[in-house]
Amino acid sequence: MSLDLDASVTERDVEAALHVAAGETLAVLGPNGSGKSTLLSVVAGLVRPDRGRVVLDGRELTVAGRDRSVHVPPHDRRTALLGQDPLLFPHLSALDNVAFGARSSGLGRREARSVAQAWLDRLGVGELAGRRPGRVSGGQAQRVAVARALAAEPRVLLLDEPMAALDVDVAPAMRQTLRAVLADRTCVLVTHDVLDALLLADRVVVLEGGRVVEEGATTEVLSRPRSAFAARLAGLNLVPGTWTGDAARSDADVLVQGLAADPAPAAGDRVVASFRPHAVAVYRERVEGSPRNSFPVTVTGLEPLGDLVRVRAAAGPQSLAADVTLASVAALELAAGQQVTFSVKATEVAVYRLEAP
Numbered sequence: 588m589s590l591d592l593d594a595s596v597t598e599r600d601v602e603a604a605l606h607v608a609a610g611e612t613l614a615v616l617g618p619n620g621s622g623k624s625t626l627l628s629v630v631a632g633l634v635r636p637d638r639g640r641v642v643l644d645g646r647e648l649t650v651a652g653r654d655r656s657v658h659v660p661p662h663d664r665r666t667a668l669l670g671q672d673p674l675l676f677p678h679l680s681a682l683d684n685v686a687f688g689a690r691s692s693g694l695g696r697r698e699a700r701s702v703a704q705a706w707l708d709r710l711g712v713g714e715l716a717g718r719r720p721g722r723v724s725g726g727q728a729q730r731v732a733v734a735r736a737l738a739a740e741p742r743v744l745l746l747d748e749p750m751a752a753l754d755v756d757v758a759p760a761m762r763q764t765l766r767a768v769l770a771d772r773t774c775v776l777v778t779h780d781v782l783d784a785l786l787l788a789d790r791v792v793v794l795e796g797g798r799v800v801e802e803g804a805t806t807e808v809l810s811r812p813r814s815a816f817a818a819r820l821a822g823l824n825l826v827p828g829t830w831t832g833d834a835a836r837s838d839a840d841v842l843v844q845g846l847a848a849d850p851a852p853a854a855g856d857r858v859v860a861s862f863r864p865h866a867v868a869v870y871r872e873r874v875e876g877s878p879r880n881s882f883p884v885t886v887t888g889l890e891p892l893g894d895l896v897r898v899r900a901a902a903g904p905q906s907l908a909a910d911v912t913l914a915s916v917a918a919l920e921l922a923a924g925q926q927v928t929f930s931v932k933a934t935e936v937a938v939y940r941l942e943a944p
Contacts, residue, residue, distance in 0.1 A: 588742040588773045594629050594639030594649070601625045601797035605775070607743070609644070612774040614788035614805065618816055622797040623777040627745045630775065631668045632661035643742055662691070667741035671752040673732035675720040681707060681731045682716035688735035699738075706734035710764060726757035730764065737768060744774040750783065762786055763850065781823055785809060785859060786939060793817045806859055806941070811906050824867070824907050824931075826860040827941075835860040835938050839903045843880055845936030852940035859939050866935035867909035869898060869919060870928045880936065882907060882929040886921055896921075900929065 593604040601622035607613045615623045628634040630641055632648065635658060641649035648664050650657035667688075675684045685703035686696070694702060707713045710730040712723075720728055729749065736744060749765070750758045758780075765787055778784055784791055784805055791808040793801040793816055801814040808817055810825040828837040830852040835843040843860040852858050868874075873881050884900035884907055891897075896916050898909045909929055911921075919927065 588644040590630065590644075590743050590773060590775070591640070591642045592626065592630060594626070594636035594641065594651070596622075596625055596629065596634060596797075597637045599625050599797065603794060603797065603799050605792060605799075607773055607775060609773055610771045611790065612769050612772070612776055612788045614776045614778055614784040614791045615794060616778065616784060616791060616817065616820060617794035621794040621816075623794055624747055625797075626794075627668060627747050627775060627777060630664075630743070631666050631745055632659060632664050633668075665740070665742040666745055667736035667739055667743075668745040668747065669732055669736050669749055670747040671749065673720070673728040675728055675731060675735070677720050680717050680719055681712065681723065684720070684731055685735045685738050688738035689740075692738075692740045702738055703734070706738045707731065709768070710734045724757075726753055726761060729753060729761060733765070733768065742773065744769070744772055746774060746776045746778075748777055748779065750778075750780065779820070781809060781820055782861075782939075785825065785861075786941075791817075810859075811904070822908070823861050823863060826905060826907075828858060828860065830854060830856045830858045830938065830940070837905070839905055841882070841902075843936060843938075844933035845880075845938040846934065847938045848940075850940055852938065857941040859941060860936050861939060862931050862936045864897060864908040864910040865895075866931050867907070868930045869909050869911055869915065869921070870930060871919060873928050874930050880931050880933060884927060884929050886923055886925045886927060888923055889916065889921060900927070902929070 589609045590607040595602040617623050629636050636651045638651050647657050648659045682703050685706055686699040689699035689702040704716060707716055710733055712727050712730045715723055715727055750761050753761055776787055788805045791805045792799055793814050795816055801808060801817055806827040826837050826843055828835040832854040835858050837843055845860050882902045884902045886900045888899040889896050895910045898911055900907050907929055
């Protein structure tokens with residue numbers, strides 16, 4: 588189901604347009620107050636724009652203009668909005684919470700409970716069917732909430748920072764679960780986490796001040812950001828390429844050694860090698876190690892970063908960054924246009940499969 592939104596909310600100073608193709612996941616990134624959640628609320632019918640349209644698979648959900656006004660109520664939009672808080676009914680079991688979602692799509696009680704159990708099983712929490720929300724962990728509750736949203740068979744799934752409240756040791760498993768269930772589903776994902784965008788989204792839109800300032804394929808935007816916020820968000824170095832079986836061969840034909848993250852890629856899979864700027868060492872000459880990655884680069888800029896300096900550089904079409912001390916900047920005499928070597932240990936590089944499992 589394709590989604591088109593073009594709306595203006597004057598009170599919140601938001602004026603933006605989005606297009607989400609059928610089966611596509613679009614990540615919406617931006618600083619706090621940039622209008623991300625407002626756009627989700629407009630799609631869900633919780634906020635009426637002063638001007639604009641929301642069209643889902645050819646059906647007008649919202650029209651706000653001088654000549655026409657259309658506003659389909661939230662319960663009739665076939666959309667599902669899920670935020671940081673699972674908002675499960677505390678008096679209902681996990682099964683009945685999910686069955687509530689299924690019944691909202693028109694199923695009878697018995698069929699709804701059957702569908703609910705199937706979704707709980709698929710989300711990996713089938714054994715929790717009889718438990719109430721107070722007796723499950725935060726990660727388990729969020730899985731139940733995802734199951735409830737999907738059981739309603741929404742035409743578009745709206746996710747507003749769904750993993751922001753999860754513990755760091757729970758988020759990766761939840762991320763892998765979402766990768767599986769979002770395949771071929773139309774979804775808009777609001778997030779601050781670069782890995783959420785990288786692993787879950789086909790495309791990225793960046794909002795600043797309520798306006799779209801950048802958009803494009805996820806790896807393109809995150810590896811070569813043009814907006815200030817995307818550059819700050821993409822603190823990770825991201826090198827897209829293809830998995831050879833034991834390394835990532837970048838699109839610039841450079842082998843990048845690293846540790847494959849779960850689910851492990853197969854030879855020929857599209858992947859992205861990721862490493863943090865603080866893991867990068869900067870040298871005047873090429874260095875060798877066991878095992879170590881070296882990238883000949885040209886310095887493009889220096890940015891103060893507290894007690895450190897972020898060195899931005901280009902390796903052909905690839906943008907990379909390293910965080911070094913002020914003493915290192917002085918010792919290496921770093922300046923824009925200088926050719927140096929970025930080096931990072933293979934153990935500091937994580938390689939993620941881009942295709943959903």
